[in-house]
Amino acid sequence: xxxxxxxxxxxxxxxxxxxxxxxxxxxxxxxxxxxxxxxxxxxxxxxxxxxxxxxxxxxxxxxxxxxxxxxxxxxxxxxxxxxxxxxxxxxxxxxxxxxxxxxxxxxxxxxxxxxxxxxxxxxxxxxxxxxxxxxxxxxxxxxxxxxxxxxxxxxxxxxxxxxxxxxxxxxxxxxxxxxxxxxxxxxxxxxxxxxxxxxxxxxxxxxxxxxxxxxxxxxxxxxxxxxxxxxxxxxxxxxxxxxxxxxxxxxxxxxxxxxxxxxxxxxxxxxxxxxxxxxxxxxxxxxxxxxxxxxxxxxxxxxxxxxxxxxxxxxxxxxxxxxxxxxxxxxxxxxxxxxxxxxxxxxxxxxxxxxxxxxxxxxxxxxxxxxxxxxxxxxxxxxxxxxxxxxxxx
Amino acid sequence: xxxxxxxxxxxxxxxxxxxxxxxxxxxxxxxxxxxxxxxxxxxxxxxxxxxxxxxxxxxxxxxxxxxxxxxxxxxxxxxxxxxxxxxxxxxxxxxxxxxxxxxxxxxxxxxxxxxxxxxxxxxxxxxxxxxxxxxxxxxxxxxxxxxxxxxxxxxxxxxxxxxxxxxxxxxxxxxxxxxxxxxxxxxxxxxxxxxxxxxxxxxxxxxxxxxxxxxxxxxxxxxxxxxxxxxxxxxxxxxxxxxxxxxxxxxxxxxxxxxxxxxxxxxxxxxxxxxxxxxxxxxxxxxxxxxxxxxxxxxxxxxxxxxxxxxxxxxxxxxxxxxxxxxxxxxxxxxxxxxxxxxxxxxxxxxxxxxxxxxxxxxxxxxxxxxxxxxxxxxxxxxxxxxxxxxxxxxxxxxxxxxxxxxxxxxxxxxxxxxxxxxxxxxxxxxxxxxxxxxxxxxxxxxxxx
Numbered sequence: 001x002x003x004x005x006x007x008x009x010x011x012x013x014x015x016x017x018x019x020x021x022x023x024x025x026x027x028x029x030x031x032x033x034x035x036x037x038x039x040x041x042x043x044x045x046x047x048x049x050x051x052x053x054x055x056x057x058x059x060x061x062x063x064x065x066x067x068x069x070x071x072x073x074x075x076x077x078x079x080x081x082x083x084x085x086x087x088x089x090x091x092x093x094x095x096x097x098x099x100x101x102x103x104x105x106x107x108x109x110x111x112x113x114x115x116x117x118x119x120x121x122x123x124x125x126x127x128x129x130x131x132x133x134x135x136x137x138x139x140x141x142x143x144x145x146x147x148x149x150x151x152x153x154x155x156x157x158x159x160x161x162x163x164x165x166x167x168x169x170x171x172x173x174x175x176x177x178x179x180x181x182x183x184x185x186x187x188x189x190x191x192x193x194x195x196x197x198x199x200x201x202x203x204x205x206x207x208x209x210x211x212x213x214x215x216x217x218x219x220x221x222x223x224x225x226x227x228x229x230x231x232x233x234x235x236x237x238x239x240x241x242x243x244x245x246x247x248x249x250x251x252x253x254x255x256x257x258x259x260x261x262x263x264x265x266x267x268x269x270x271x272x273x274x275x276x277x278x279x280x281x282x283x284x285x286x287x288x289x290x291x292x293x294x295x296x297x298x299x300x301x302x303x304x305x306x307x308x309x310x311x312x313x314x315x316x317x318x319x320x321x322x323x324x325x326x327x328x329x330x331x332x333x334x335x336x337x338x339x340x341x342x343x344x345x346x347x348x349x350x351x352x353x354x355x356x357x358x359x360x361x362x363x364x365x366x367x368x369x370x371x372x373x374x375x376x377x378x379x380x381x382x383x384x385x386x387x388x389x390x391x392x393x394x
Numbered sequence: 395x396x397x398x399x400x401x402x403x404x405x406x407x408x409x410x411x412x413x414x415x416x417x418x419x420x421x422x423x424x425x426x427x428x429x430x431x432x433x434x435x436x437x438x439x440x441x442x443x444x445x446x447x448x449x450x451x452x453x454x455x456x457x458x459x460x461x462x463x464x465x466x467x468x469x470x471x472x473x474x475x476x477x478x479x480x481x482x483x484x485x486x487x488x489x490x491x492x493x494x495x496x497x498x499x500x501x502x503x504x505x506x507x508x509x510x511x512x513x514x515x516x517x518x519x520x521x522x523x524x525x526x527x528x529x530x531x532x533x534x535x536x537x538x539x540x541x542x543x544x545x546x547x548x549x550x551x552x553x554x555x556x557x558x559x560x561x562x563x564x565x566x567x568x569x570x571x572x573x574x575x576x577x578x579x580x581x582x583x584x585x586x587x588x589x590x591x592x593x594x595x596x597x598x599x600x601x602x603x604x605x606x607x608x609x610x611x612x613x614x615x616x617x618x619x620x621x622x623x624x625x626x627x628x629x630x631x632x633x634x635x636x637x638x639x640x641x642x643x644x645x646x647x648x649x650x651x652x653x654x655x656x657x658x659x660x661x662x663x664x665x666x667x668x669x670x671x672x673x674x675x676x677x678x679x680x681x682x683x684x685x686x687x688x689x690x691x692x693x694x695x696x697x698x699x700x701x702x703x704x705x706x707x708x709x710x711x712x713x714x715x716x717x718x719x720x721x722x723x724x725x726x727x728x729x730x731x732x733x734x735x736x737x738x739x740x741x742x743x744x745x746x747x748x749x750x751x752x753x754x755x756x757x758x759x760x761x762x763x764x765x766x767x768x769x770x771x772x773x774x775x776x777x778x779x780x781x782x783x784x785x786x787x788x789x790x791x792x793x794x795x796x797x798x799x800x801x802x803x804x805x806x807x808x809x810x811x812x813x814x815x816x817x818x819x820x821x822x823x824x825x826x827x828x829x830x831x832x833x834x835x836x837x838x839x840x841x842x843x844x
Contacts, residue, residue, distance in 0.1 A: 026568065032478070055596070072573060085475065105494075106531075108494070114467075119475045141592075198464055201458040216528070221448065221466055222467055223423050
């Protein structure tokens with residue numbers, strides 16, 4: 001079985017000093033050509049999909065407030081619009097933008113992702129995320145101030161009542177979006193000249209969602225999209241987000257530190273599926289890794305970037321430095337823990353992306369562990385997920 | 395100097411102007427339809443391509459209205475994709491200021507401006523109805539009187555966000571290790587009646603500074619809002635004398651805001667039909683109107699005005715003898731029917747009697763005829779005359795067919811306008827502000843960066 005490989009695109013790469021690396025293109029980060037070239041490279045490598053990071057505030061190295069730094073990439077473009085900008089320029093690769101469930105209206109997200117699915121002929125995905133940062137709340141001014149995030153226990157925030165509320169709200173947001181995607185049956189449009197009817201309104205459905213946080217009537221304004229349900233993916237580091245993924249997602253990104261940790265995490269994810277009584281196909285579990293890839297001394301390159309930035313880069317995901325062949329070996333080993341795929345975060349763009357597509361991918365292909373051509377156009381199909389009929393279809 | 399004409403293309407909408415029963419009518423949702431219309435407009439050197447918006451499906455008699463085209467994509471998502479398959483065409487999105495927040499709208503429009511190389515425009519609309527609000531967490535909370543105060547403050551806030559990044563804020567200089575210039579990004583703080591927000595905006599200033607602002611309101615308040623804040627008015631006044639009166643009135647209001655008449659372009663929405671002869675064009679125009687007002691649509695028009703179910707009446711028979719129910723509305727999400735219905739019923743009855751019209755004939759008679767009907771030559775002459783007579787600065791063309799509805803206009807009429815020297819033979823700059831001959835939007839901020 002082929003391994004699934006995705007790449008997470010963000011700014012100049014995941015290292016905070018990536019923009020200062022040789023070959024980086026920091027003056028082009030806000031141009032369409034920059035993103036089009038990255039996605040074309042990923043598609044040349046036959047990758048499953050790319051994700052686009054996003055947040056509703058300026059990047060910061062502080063957890064709860066701006067950091068005032070001038071020496072790191074600051075500023076980003078809207079992820080859904082980047083994905084749609086590159087959609088007509090690509091033909092097979094999946095496009096998975098991030099949006100906030102805390103601040104963005106679920107109705108807008110539903111029609112945006114459905115539109116991306118129409119434009120890309122079934123290659124759209126979505127990565128919903130909560131926004132717990134107190135400083136970003138003030139950009140909207142419609143919710144009471146958020147408490148500081150509590151990172152006292154580990155590298156990940158402690159999930160107090162406040163964060164639990166944000167996850168509950170996120171689950172409602174995904175439920176609304178999924179219902180809206182189903183609110184038009186596939187054959188709702190009839191164009192019946194004899195009766196003068198463009199649609200069969202019995203095949204358009206109110207979703208009538210009423211929850212603790214909001215209510216949404218429906219139906220969507222956008223007809224059902226090629227995949228019906230675009231691929232929903234989420235990042236998770238702990239029990240609460242595992243349960244969110246088990247309720248809401250098709251793919252979950254997890255962050256094991258090593259092979260044993262991967263086994264433990266897969267067990268936790270499967271337990272979360274049981275806890276929430278998941279009836280959908282099992283979550284496709286992808287491990288996130290930050291990668292620095294060179295034929296020689298990738299660790300040295302990463303260390304030089306750390307020096308430039310003034311700190312060792314060590315985020316939520318395991319950092320791999322080495323050759324593409326060594327990474328291939330690690331992925332095949334970790335896969336045995338029950339992982340279906342990996343989402344690789346290139347340390348530096350385009351350098352580490354090119355190393356993935358031209359180094360890692362051939363190494364995996366040689367091992368018989370990665371596709372040599374795209375088989376499906378649509379993203380769900382690539383992950384072995386059928387196109388669901390609308391939940392409202394009689 | 396002869397006034398230069400501005401042209402824009404409107405993607406066919408979800409009212410009965412759009413004919414879906416024609417065999418040439420294609421998909422309203424496939425990207426290829428958007429691509430075809432946008433590329434046709436760009437082939438014709440149009441200023442911009444325009445998408446309308448409606449955030450709830452229309453209803454009649456408590457059910458979803460099924461007689462017109464239903465279903466649209468999210469405007470900005472489609473325009474961003476169109477930026478990849480066009481090079482110069484302006485890309486105008488209608489985005490509601492009631493069911494959105496300034497931070498998000500400002501960043502999405504600034505993003506489109508970056509991703510299109512300076513071709514973004516925003517048609518600022520407002521809505522207050524609880525009907526549409528049922529699709530949003532905010533709900534339909536806005537009093538009608540607050541529509542323009544919210545829209546104005548929304549736009550003002552968006553401008554503050556765009557202006558919070560200096561044009562040269564991004565240094566991206568690996569040598570000095572500075573990604574941002576000191577002082578290049580200023581914190582924003584907006585405290586007003588509708589918005590109380592503060593923090594840091596996260597999209598660099600777009601190539602146009604601010605996207606082009608379009609406004610469509612026609613009320614006194616709407617005109618004032620446009621005079622103070624808009625670059626383009628999307629107007630409804632497509633008759634010559636009406637258009638001249640509107641044009642004079644709006645242009646006169648500009649001085650109070652320190653603006654010159656040419657800083658606001660007035661573009662009425664118009665329709666057209668071409669034929670090889672005037673008679674052929676007139677015949678085609680009549681055919682199209684019959685397709686636009688089918689038997690069921692004719693009854694729907696009357697039901698919307700009568701306020702009651704008229705499904706028992708024969709569309710080819712006389713007008714209903716029952717009196718209208720003026721307390722009840724049957725149509726929701728359809729702005730056209732918010733007017734004095736009692737007066738309309740009397741008018742329509744008199745007209746039907748005078749001309750001996752059936753329900754459907756009346757509905758065709760009272761729905762607006764196409765604006766320009768004729769040969770390519772006569773239509774080109776008329777378009778030019780409207781503009782030179784100061785009834786407009788140009789037009790937003792609303793085709794009745796998706797996606798081929800602009801083909802003959804671009805192939806047959808545009809070359810004649812170019813020949814007359816009143817319409818560009820080619821684009822002269824990369825941005826929409828260049829096409830509209832609007833100055834780049836300079837920063838309101840005064841502090842300079844080191």
